[in-house]
Amino acid sequence: xxxxxxxxxxxxxxxxxxxxxxxxxxxxxxxxxxxxxxxxxxxxxxxxxxxxxxxxxxxxxxxxxxxxxxxxxxxxxxxxxxxxxxxxxxxxxxxxxxxxxxxxxxxxxxxxxxxxxxxxxxxxxxxxxxxxxxxxxxxxxxxxxxxxxxxxxxxxxxxxxxxxxxxxxxxxxxxxxxxxxxxxxxxxxxxxxxxxxxxxxxxxxxxxxxxxxxxxxxxxxxxxxxxxxxxxxxxxxxxxxxxxxxxxxxxxxxxxxxxxxxxxxxxxxxxxxxxxxxxxxxxxxxxxxxxxxxxxxxxxxxxxxxxxxxxxxxxxxxxxxxxxxxxxxxxxxxxxxxxxxxxxxxxxxxxxxxxxxxxxxxxxxxxxxxxxxxxxxxxx
Numbered sequence: 001x002x003x004x005x006x007x008x009x010x011x012x013x014x015x016x017x018x019x020x021x022x023x024x025x026x027x028x029x030x031x032x033x034x035x036x037x038x039x040x041x042x043x044x045x046x047x048x049x050x051x052x053x054x055x056x057x058x059x060x061x062x063x064x065x066x067x068x069x070x071x072x073x074x075x076x077x078x079x080x081x082x083x084x085x086x087x088x089x090x091x092x093x094x095x096x097x098x099x100x101x102x103x104x105x106x107x108x109x110x111x112x113x114x115x116x117x118x119x120x121x122x123x124x125x126x127x128x129x130x131x132x133x134x135x136x137x138x139x140x141x142x143x144x145x146x147x148x149x150x151x152x153x154x155x156x157x158x159x160x161x162x163x164x165x166x167x168x169x170x171x172x173x174x175x176x177x178x179x180x181x182x183x184x185x186x187x188x189x190x191x192x193x194x195x196x197x198x199x200x201x202x203x204x205x206x207x208x209x210x211x212x213x214x215x216x217x218x219x220x221x222x223x224x225x226x227x228x229x230x231x232x233x234x235x236x237x238x239x240x241x242x243x244x245x246x247x248x249x250x251x252x253x254x255x256x257x258x259x260x261x262x263x264x265x266x267x268x269x270x271x272x273x274x275x276x277x278x279x280x281x282x283x284x285x286x287x288x289x290x291x292x293x294x295x296x297x298x299x300x301x302x303x304x305x306x307x308x309x310x311x312x313x314x315x316x317x318x319x320x321x322x323x324x325x326x327x328x329x330x331x332x333x334x335x336x337x338x339x340x341x342x343x344x345x346x347x348x349x350x351x352x353x354x355x356x357x358x359x360x361x362x363x364x365x366x367x368x369x370x371x372x373x374x375x376x377x378x379x380x
Contacts, residue, residue: 023336024171024292027298027332028164028167030300031163031167031284031288031298031300032160032163032164032167034284034300034301034302034303035163035280035281035284036280036303036306037159037278037280037281038156038159038163038281041152041155041156041159041160042156042160044152044156045149045152045153047152048145048146048148048149048152049149051141051145052117052142052145052146055121055141055142056120056121057120057121058120060119060120060121060122060123060124061119061120061122064119064122075119075122075130076115076118077100077104078130078132078135079118079122079135079139080103080104080107080111081100081103081107082132082135082136083111083114083118083139083143084097084103084106084107084110084111085097086139086140086143087106087110087111092110093106093109093110095109113146113150114142117142117146118139118142121135121138121139121141121142122135122138123135123138155191158190158191161191162187162188162190162191163188163281163285165187165190166184166185166187166188166281166282167285169183169187170285170286171289171292174293176286176290177227178223178224178227181223181274182197182198184282184286185197185274185275185279185282186198188278188281188285189275189276189277189278192277195276195278196276199216199219199223199274199275200216200219200273200274200275201216201276202216202276203215204273204276205273206270206273206313206314208310208314209310209314210314211271213271213272213273214272214273214274219272219274222272222274223272223274226265226268226269226272230261230265234261234264234265236257236260236261237257238254238257238258238261239254239257240254240294240295241254241255241258241294241295241296242294242295255294255296255326255329256322256326258294258296259291259322259325259326260318260322262287262290262291263312263318263321263325264318265286265287265290266283266284266286266287266313266321267312267313267317267318267321269286270313271313271316284301287299287325291329296329297330297336298329298332299325299328299329299332300328300331300332301324301328305328308324309324
């Protein structure tokens with residue numbers, strides 16, 4: 001089935017490329033947060049940032065600002081030395097601390113990002129003077145959590161960026177085969193230096209699963225079998241659901257057949273578990289590429305659905321996953337239609353073009369065609 005580069009058929013309607021991209025970008029925001037691995041990374045970030053947020057002392061910060069510029073500089077200088085000393089004890093750097101200049105150079109190289117937080121952790125004695133000993137101990141919380149938060153932020157944001165880059169790459173393809181699947185996974189794991197590109201080099205497992213994934217030596221053969229069977233539809237009659245002049249019942253049956261084929265592929269793909277990491281992210285990207293190719297709204301496997309989704313894979317429950325995908329694509333189709341009716345009419349520059357594509361009843365100019373009801377598109 002060829003895909004016109006000038007327009008897209010989604011929800012039974014032809015959308016120009018820029019309108020399609022507008023809708024797809026909104027979907028991607030949600031899609032990037034459906035990966036449990038990515039959510040775990042952001043939760044790890046929150047763990048450290050919450051500690052910093054709750055231990056920052058605004059009163060200390062405000063009081064420090066009442067000191068003269070020279071006094072504040074002297075306090076910072078001494079806190080720099082404290083942070084560098086803590087870093088030396090933890091093996092953060094190997095440079096010798098020969099004099100004050102060397103200490104400042106070490107601080108600027110490894111700890112400069114601490115500056116925005118230091119005055120929140122400064123301690124003063126009963127006379128309102130800078131308390132070096134109390135400050136040194138109080139800086140432990142910042143020293144133990146700020147670097148962790150910085151690393152966690154980098155990991156989480158890199159994972160999210162890689163996920164979306166892989167999604168964009170997949171969407172640029174007409175077809176996805178084994179070569180393209182390997183590339184998608186490579187992009188998904190682009191920021192992980194510990195992952196070797198290509199199929200897994202060591203055997204892996206799905207935590208909590210009641211089955212064993214395919215042995216690393218058998219992955220190439222099993223992947224070839226899977227993609228060959230997919231092209232043959234797994235014996236399912238696959239027809240274009242966007243074809244004009246077909247009944248709602250026929251459109252529904254065609255969509256369900258496509259969803260069933262994707263469910264079979266996805267379950268088999270995940271049970272093979274061909275890569276060291278990112279199998280779920282890679283598999284769901286492929287799933288949505290294939291659905292969008294056939295004019296079917298994409299699918300989100302949310303955290304609420306996670307247990308049922310894992311159970312479908314664990315139990316090889318094609319019917320269960322098909323129903324789950326059916327519910328999700330229906331919801332997404334409804335969301336897209338709602339987005340068209342509410343947001344796009346305000347954000348899209350050319351309302352005449354939008355009226356021709358979507359047919360809003362409440363546009364300034366009379367619409368060129370009535371909006372087809374969701375029931376006549378993809379309601380199930």
